[in-house]
Amino acid sequence: MESGQVQRYPRATSYAYLLGGLIFILLGVVLLRKSSEWWTGVLLILLGVGVLVAAYYSFRYxxxxxxxxxxxxxxxxxxxxxxxxxxxxxxxxxxxxxxxxxxxxxxxxxxxxxxxxxxxxxxxxxx
Known part of the structure; x- marks a missing residue:
């Protein structure tokens, strides 16, 4: 690595976080529609939001x-x-x-x- 060159997390890692967060949110929304599985849906949506924050962090670091x-x-x-x-x-x-x-x-x-x-x-x- 050259001196003074900006280093970031690998883009594949950032995109994997982004995709994982969107999948968790989508699964959460699907489970929210089922009345008996609403709590699991809420937990998956919260997990998805957390993974999206990790994706944003890895894009910006x-x-x-x-x-x-x-x-x-x-x-x-x-x-x-x-x-x-x-x-x-x-x-x-x-x-x-x-x-x-x-x-x-x-x-x-x-x-x-x-x-x-x-x-x-x-x-x-x-x-």
Whole structure:
């Protein structure tokens, strides 16, 4: 990955979330029409809305890593800038087959980045 290039979740993941959310909502609407299965329909619709939020999040999340900083645009936490002056980092090990690096910012927020999805080597190798 080139330094400074914007990285996102794979589009296939985002579209899979979108399709799954729509399927859950459609199934919920169908079950709402049956009077005995209304509660299952409501639960499926709520699950579908949650999956649609995950789809929107995966479409909007962006990460840019350079040798000097990492800039993350997170839908729920806003823009987070990680650099040498405002953070410390440590290798957090492997989780579910992914290498994780955890950054602790000066304001005590923690950000974990999983390396197969997002390449941050340009930042961590220069440290």
């Amino acid at each position: 962006r990460l840019t890593a350079t040798g000097q900083s990492i800039v993350i645009y997170d839908l729920f936490r806003g823009e987070i800038t990680i650099n040498r002056q405002n953070s410390t980092w440590r290798y957090a090990g492997r989780r579910r087959g992914h290498e994780a690096t955890t950054f602790t910012l000066d304001d005590r927020r923690k950000v974990t980045i999983y390396s197969p999805q997002f390449d941050i080597r340009t930042y961590t190798e220069n440290r």
